[in-house]
Amino acid sequence: MPITAEEAEALAQAIGDARGLRAGQLPTGSQFAQGLNGLEQCAGFIETVGQDRAPFPLTKYVPVPVVELAHGHDR
Amino acid sequence: MSDGITRGTFLRGAAIGGLALAGTSPAHATRGRRPRKPEVPLYDLEIHEAAELIRSRRISCVDLAQAVLDRSAAVEERVITFALAYPGAEVLAQAQALDRLLRRGRYLGPLHGIPIGLKDIIFTAGKPTEGNSVVYKGFVPGFDATHVAALKQAGANIVGKTHTIELASGDPAPTNNPWDIARQPGGSSSGSGSGTAAGQFLAGIGTDTRGSIRGPSANCGLTGYRTTYGMVSKFGVFPLSYTIDNVGPLARSALDAATIADVIGGQDPNDPTTRPVARYQLVRAVRKATGSKPLRGVTVGVPAPDDYFSGVPNDDELAAFSDAVEVIAGLGARVVKVTTNALPAPFTTLASMTTPIVNIEVGAFQYRNWLTRAEDFTLPYRRQVNNGNLLPANAYVQAQQARAMWNEQFLAMFDDVDVFMHAVDNIAGLKPPGTNPPLPRSSSGSKSSPWSLTGSPSIAVPTGLSPTEKMPLSMLVNAAAGDDEIALRVVHAFQQATTHHRLRPEL
Numbered sequence: 001m002p003i004t005a006e007e008a009e010a011l012a013q014a015i016g017d018a019r020g021l022r023a024g025q026l027p028t029g030s031q032f033a034q035g036l037n038g039l040e041q042c043a044g045f046i047e048t049v050g051q052d053r054a055p056f057p058l059t060k061y062v063p064v065p066v067v068e069l070a071h072g073h074d075r
Numbered sequence: 076m077s078d079g080i081t082r083g084t085f086l087r088g089a090a091i092g093g094l095a096l097a098g099t100s101p102a103h104a105t106r107g108r109r110p111r112k113p114e115v116p117l118y119d120l121e122i123h124e125a126a127e128l129i130r131s132r133r134i135s136c137v138d139l140a141q142a143v144l145d146r147s148a149a150v151e152e153r154v155i156t157f158a159l160a161y162p163g164a165e166v167l168a169q170a171q172a173l174d175r176l177l178r179r180g181r182y183l184g185p186l187h188g189i190p191i192g193l194k195d196i197i198f199t200a201g202k203p204t205e206g207n208s209v210v211y212k213g214f215v216p217g218f219d220a221t222h223v224a225a226l227k228q229a230g231a232n233i234v235g236k237t238h239t240i241e242l243a244s245g246d247p248a249p250t251n252n253p254w255d256i257a258r259q260p261g262g263s264s265s266g267s268g269s270g271t272a273a274g275q276f277l278a279g280i281g282t283d284t285r286g287s288i289r290g291p292s293a294n295c296g297l298t299g300y301r302t303t304y305g306m307v308s309k310f311g312v313f314p315l316s317y318t319i320d321n322v323g324p325l326a327r328s329a330l331d332a333a334t335i336a337d338v339i340g341g342q343d344p345n346d347p348t349t350r351p352v353a354r355y356q357l358v359r360a361v362r363k364a365t366g367s368k369p370l371r372g373v374t375v376g377v378p379a380p381d382d383y384f385s386g387v388p389n390d391d392e393l394a395a396f397s398d399a400v401e402v403i404a405g406l407g408a409r410v411v412k413v414t415t416n417a418l419p420a421p422f423t424t425l426a427s428m429t430t431p432i433v434n435i436e437v438g439a440f441q442y443r444n445w446l447t448r449a450e451d452f453t454l455p456y457r458r459q460v461n462n463g464n465l466l467p468a469n470a471y472v473q474a475q476q477a478r479a480m481w482n483e484q485f486l487a488m489f490d491d492v493d494v495f496m497h498a499v500d501n502i503a504g505l506k507p508p509g510t511n512p513p514l515p516r517s518s519s520g521s522k523s524s525p526w527s528l529t530g531s532p533s534i535a536v537p538t539g540l541s542p543t544e545k546m547p548l549s550m551l552v553n554a555a556a557g558d559d560e561i562a563l564r565v566v567h568a569f570q571q572a573t574t575h576h577r578l579r580p581e582l
Contacts (some may be wrong), residue, residue: 015465020109024450027462033433034464039470042477045422049480056476 001041008033117142118274119579122331124183125277130176136188136394140170140232143190145233145378153256154248156270158195159203160235166190168233176230183230185334185358188418190276191226192465194267195236196243197280197322198311199223206242209451210444220311221346222322222339225468229338234276237266243282243315244437245456251506252294253575254546254578258503261294263287266502267325268295278326278335284315285429286523289462292325293501293549296537296578298566299325300332301554304530305350307336308343314440316433318475319527328576329534329566333357334557350557364568368407374563375403376492377412383417384497384522393561396498397536399569403496405499406568414490416484417525429480431466432476438463482529487557488574494565497522502541523551532559536566537575547578 003011016026019067027035051069117125117139128134144163151157157351173188183349193199195208198216205211219227227233238248240263247264252258253273258271267279268291281288283301292299300323307322314320325337340355349433350550364370377400387393418425441452441460449457451482487493499522526533531553538548 012465022449024446024457025461025464027458027465031434031458031462032428032465034426035431035470037467037471038431039467041422041427042431042470042473043418043475046473046480048420049484053480053483054476055479055483 001036003033006034007030008036011036078099089409092530094199097457099426104139112197116146116274118146118277120277121190121327121336122277123328125189126187126334129177129188130185131184132307135302136170136173136232137167137581139188140166140190140234141153141285143187143234143274143276147272150253150273150275153402154269154273156192156237156253156266156275157235158205158207158238158266161202161233166232167233172472174230183228184338185229186226187230189278190234191231191268192235192237192270192276192279193223193233194239194264194279194281196313197223197236198280199442200235200454202236204313205235207239208241208245208453208456210448211242211313214483216311216524218311220414221308225312225339225341226280226335235270237264237270239263239265239277240287241456242313243284243287244433244459245448247455250548252503252577253582254296255504255544258546259294259501259506261291261501264291264325268292268297268299271295271297271325271327273582274579277329278324279327280335280339281323282312282315282324283321283527284433285527287550288321288325289322289499289523289533289549290501292535293499294503294547295325296540296547296549296576296580297535298327298328298332298537298570298576299535300329300563301334301349301526301533302336302340303529303532303559304353305348306340306352308339308341308346308349310343310345314436317440318432318436319429319530321527329536329563330358330361330568330570332534333361333563333567356558357563360561363558364564364571368573370403370565371407372548373408373490373494373503373561375400375408375410375487375565376488376495377410378497379412379414382414384415387498387500387522389498389502390498391502391541391543392498392500392538392548392550396496396550399536399538399550400571401494402569403565406572407563408565411492413488413495414487415495419481419484421534422481425524426527428474428528430462431470432478434459434463435466435471436463438466445561474504478528485525486529486531486555489558493558494552494554496550498538498550499523499535499537501549502544502546526553530556532556532562534562534566536569537578540578 143321198220240252243263250265252260264281267281273280288299302323326332342349533553
């Protein structure tokens with residue numbers, strides 16, 4: 001789900017509070033949202049590209065569900 | 076030409092010493108001949124035309140300098156090109172020095188005595204470089220930008236620093252469009268565009284991150300050349316986004332643009348992003364476009380219907396582009412429709428890459444100023460710096476990685492075509508408080524930023540005037556990075572066959 005401008009503005013404000021920034025140092029909600037949603041789109045695009053066409057190693061780890069072995073199972 | 080004499084006729088006449096030139100003294104302009112009524116103002120010449128007149132001593136460097144100074148005196152109040160116009164006495168003294176060299180037999184090349192304007196984010200030794208920013212008010216660099224030093228060495232006569240949108244990405248410049256002073260000139264290289272179009276110098280130097288050479292060139296009826304990334308050194312230029320920024324000319328023809336690029340291009344140890352090429356020889360390549368079918372063997376791509384690049388909401392631009400394609404085909408080029416891969420899923424906008432890259436790079440550049448005096452930047456610029464300093468690091472890394480992969484997919488089109496050209500929506504909008512029915516027109520080029528991300532040569536080319544507004548129309552001619560020669564060759568051939576680039580505003 002894309003982040004909304006309102007959500008991004010609240011996040012920017014929280015970061016600003018934590019870093020002691022002034023109001024004049026904060027981006028608008030829509031600008032910050034564009035950057036954060038851009039990050040999502042870039043990450044999504046990178047996932048569509050195979051290693052053979054990537055200019056850097058696309059090391060991936062895809063977690064698999066852990067299956068509990070049946071109690072008393074004989075290995 | 077007001078009386079039907081063509082520019083070609085003028086030049087042939089001038090070359091044999093038979094024609095007087097506006098803005099010249101008879102002693103300089105008509106050696107051994109009776110002065111005639113001025114035909115072509117010197118300030119309206121293309122560089123290669125003026126260079127031939129200077130080289131052959133038909134005019135002096137002082138003649139040309141005086142012509143542009145007089146022109147500026149007449150139009151500057153309306154156009155507002157200069158952030159800093161160099162004093163007339165200084166410009167004339169430089170011209171006199173260049174004339175002395177000529178008298179001693181030293182001709183420095185095709186920029187000898189040519190008046191040039193520099194965007195005011197370009198460092199000039201001993202001259203203020205303020206970038207239309209309060210933060211840099213009074214800043215006087217101690218050295219010339221590398222490309223400025225090259226221009227001076229080649230004999231260019233720098234006539235002033237031109238207005239810019241604040242640091243290439245903030246509040247607009249005060250500049251007006253010479254074609255209609257109620258309209259925007261485009262930006263961010265606003266004054267370099269307006270001054271070239273108005274005849275205040277023969278070419279301007281600008282910078283282009285997302286379209287800041289091509290936008291004002293299109294708005295002002297010029298040939299604007301974004302060179303291949305790394306062709307021209309950025310050392311001594313206020314950066315916006317150093318992995319995208321580009322230095323290049325706003326000129327009156329492809330030949331002029333190539334002439335300047337040959338001088339300012341080349342590897343610079345002070346800019347590690349420059350390509351390992353000592354000198355470029357673009358003019359030589361461009362001049363190969365001769366004969367009735369100069370583009371035979373060249374494949375030109377144009378957008379297929381519904382392609383990303385076909386979506387220009389302006390019928391005038393589309394009609395002019397269609398005419399231009401016909402001309403290109405008539406010159407022997409094979410024209411093919413191309414469906415580009417400009418916006419692959421899941422992208423909804425290419426700003427997803429450009430915004431993090433530009434904002435974070437400018438945020439990094441301005442970090443110290445941002446900490447201490449962010450409020451001194453205008454709001455449009457400051458918000459980008461703010462954004463860049465708050466976005467997470469992976470926004471930048473992912474954007475650059477995505478950019479590299481997107482480039483490879485997008486540029487695959489050049490496996491099949493030599494250049495790709497498309498229309499842009501660049502009819503200059505009205506300045507506030509004017510309104511722009513029916514379209515909210517931008518001040519700089521639509522669809523120009525993809526070519527910034529690729530680092531491609533991308534050239535704004537005049538395609539005529541809009542029938543209703545009488546404002547310049549434009550298209551972009553693009554190629555793969557490093558293929559500047561073929562892009563310039565196509566534009567030069569087009570300009571040999573058309574006169575759009577010779578239109579000048581009436582001021």
